Amino acid sequence: MLFVLFHSAIAQQKPNLALLNYTHGIYVNNTLLLNIRGYNITIERAQGNFSKPYFSRMFPRLGLHQGYHAIADSSLGVPTFIIKDVWNGSNYLGIFSQCTFFQIAPDTVLGMSVSGLLNLGIAFEREIFELAKHPDWIPDSLTSHAKPPIIFDFCGRKIELPNICSWRGATALHCSRDGMMNWSIHPSLDEAKKYCEFQEHAYIGSHLFKIEKEEIIPVSFEGTKVSAKKIRYHAKAGTNLLLNTKGSRTLIVYYIATPVRGRFVCAVLSYWTSDRLEKNGLPSLLNEVMRLK
Numbered sequence: 024m025l026f027v028l029f030h031s032a033i034a035q036q037k038p039n040l041a042l043l044n045y046t047h048g049i050y051v052n053n054t055l056l057l058n059i060r061g062y063n064i065t066i067e068r069a070q071g072n073f074s075k076p077y078f079s080r081m082f083p084r085l086g087l088h089q090g091y092h093a094i095a096d097s098s099l100g101v102p103t104f105i106i107k108d109v110w111n112g113s114n115y116l117g118i119f120s121q122c123t124f125f126q127i128a129p130d131t132v133l134g135m136s137v138s139g140l141l142n143l144g145i146a147f148e149r150e151i152f153e154l155a156k157h158p159d160w161i162p163d164s165l166t167s168h169a170k171p172p173i174i175f176d177f178c179g180r181k182i183e184l185p186n187i188c189s190w191r192g193a194t195a196l197h198c199s200r201d202g203m204m205n206w207s208i209h210p211s212l213d214e215a216k217k218y219c220e221f222q223e224h225a226y227i228g229s230h231l232f233k234i235e236k237e238e239i240i241p242v243s244f245e246g247t248k249v250s251a252k253k254i255r256y257h258a259k260a261g262t263n264l265l266l267n268t269k270g271s272r273t274l275i276v277y278y279i280a281t282p283v284r285g286r287f288v289c290a291v292l293s294y295w296t297s298d299r300l301e302k303n304g305l306p307s308l309l310n311e312v313m314r315l316k
Contacts, residue, residue, distance in 0.1 A: 042150045044286060045208040046174065048166045049190050054084060055158055055166075057306055058193035059151065061207040061218040061289065062139035066155045071132045077106055078124055080133040085122055093124070098145075101125060116222075119143065125156065140221045178208060178245070178283040182311055202294040202308035208286050215280040215287040222291050223254070223278055230273065232256040241316040242277070244290065248316070249281040271297035277313070 048057040069081040079087040091130060093104040095123040106122040120138040127133045135155045137143065145153070154160060167175045171194070173184040190196040195205035205222075209215040226232050238254040241248065256270040276293040294306045301307060304315055 042154060043161065043165060045210065046154075046161065046165050047208070048161060049169055050166060051169045051190075054194040057154075057161075058207055059154075060139075060147075060209050060214065061221075062137055062143075062151070063193065064151065064155070065136045066158065067134050068127070069132050069134060070130055072130060073102065073104070073124075073126050073132070074125070078104070078106070078122070078132075078134065081132060082122075082124075085134060085136045087122065089167070096123075099149060123152065125152075127156065138217060173220050177206075177312065178286055178288060180245070180284070184308070184311070186309065196308065198306070199310040200295075200298045200306070202292065202298060202306035204290065204292045204308055204312070206288055206290040208288055210287065212280060212282065212287045215289040218289040219252075219278045219280045219291065223252070226254075226256060226276070230259075232258055235273070242279070243314040243316060244279050244281055245283045245288075247281055247283070247311055249279060251313075252278040254278070271295040277309075279313070 042059060045060045046057060048055055050056075053067065057066065057068040065085060067082055067084065071077070071081045074078060076093055078085075078093060079091065087106060091106050093106050096103045096105045102125075104124045108120060118138055118140055119142045120136070121143070122134065122136045124135075125133045133156060134150070137151065164176050167173065167190070169190050171186040171188075173186075173188045173190070175182055184196070186196065188196055191197050191203075192205065194207060195203075197203050207215070207218050209218065213258045227234070233256065234254055235257050238253050239250050240253050243249070244251070254276050256274040258274060258275060273296040274293055275296065276291060279288070279292070280289045281288060281290075290312065292309045294309065296301075298306045301310060303310065305313065
């Protein structure tokens with residue numbers, strides 16, 4: 024009966040293609056990682072049912088805290104369990120976090136975690152949940168695989184990176200000694216700026232860095248002239264092992280919020296001063312999207 028109710032509910036829904044304008048994801052084995060408007064989303068399926076809702080065992084990668092409390096919910100039209108505040112106090116950034124579990128077949132549970140700067144609005148929440156239940160709605164052009172080669176769509180432009188690069192999240196890249204980049208795509212410039220400000224706060228909030236210098240400089244990002252906030256950070260003692268700085272304690276970070284081909288992007292580009300720089304003063308990963316003026 025549960026399976027029939029589930030499919031009756033989703034049969035009335037249609038994919039919200041507008042949501043895909045702000046989406047990028049990667050597949051890590053059987054797990055789908057997504058970034059949608061700055062929200063980091065993990066989607067998995069596991070064997071089990073709601074008669075024994077042992078979600079931490081079913082979904083060890085979701086990182087549920089000990090003593091979590093799952094609440095039954097039916098607001099989305101199908102029986103679900105929700106766990107709010109997934110990190111339970113260990114989240115020093117204070118961001119929104121939630122896990123939701125759906126019984127999508129008699130022996131299969133779909134688990135989804137969502138974390139982001141703002142609490143989900145109900146309309147946006149429904150759209151994300153529908154996308155989680157129907158990952159085939161996501162075009163192949165918006166997803167990549169964790170293993171090289173790294174090929175992805177960046178707001179309508181295809182980028183291919185060398186094998187020294189690897190995914191660290193749905194929209195986070197690390198290229199060994201060639202820079203780092205993460206981004207999110209938004210429907211408004213104000214929202215993109217808000218996420219850039221949040222990421223800037225995260226560096227200081229981690230207590231791993233102190234600011235040495237801060238300035239606003241002109242750059243070209245994806246061919247558009249824009250002002251970037253450039254911050255020179257010093258990694259505090261003991262940070263080397265955590266961040267694998269490979270000899271440098273100085274991190275250069277550019278924060279950029281700008282229109283890109285009809286959408287709005289928050290991009291955070293960084294490198295250690297021990298990384299390889301090209302003639303224009305940037306490592307190769309940053310050169311893919313940005314030029315100094």
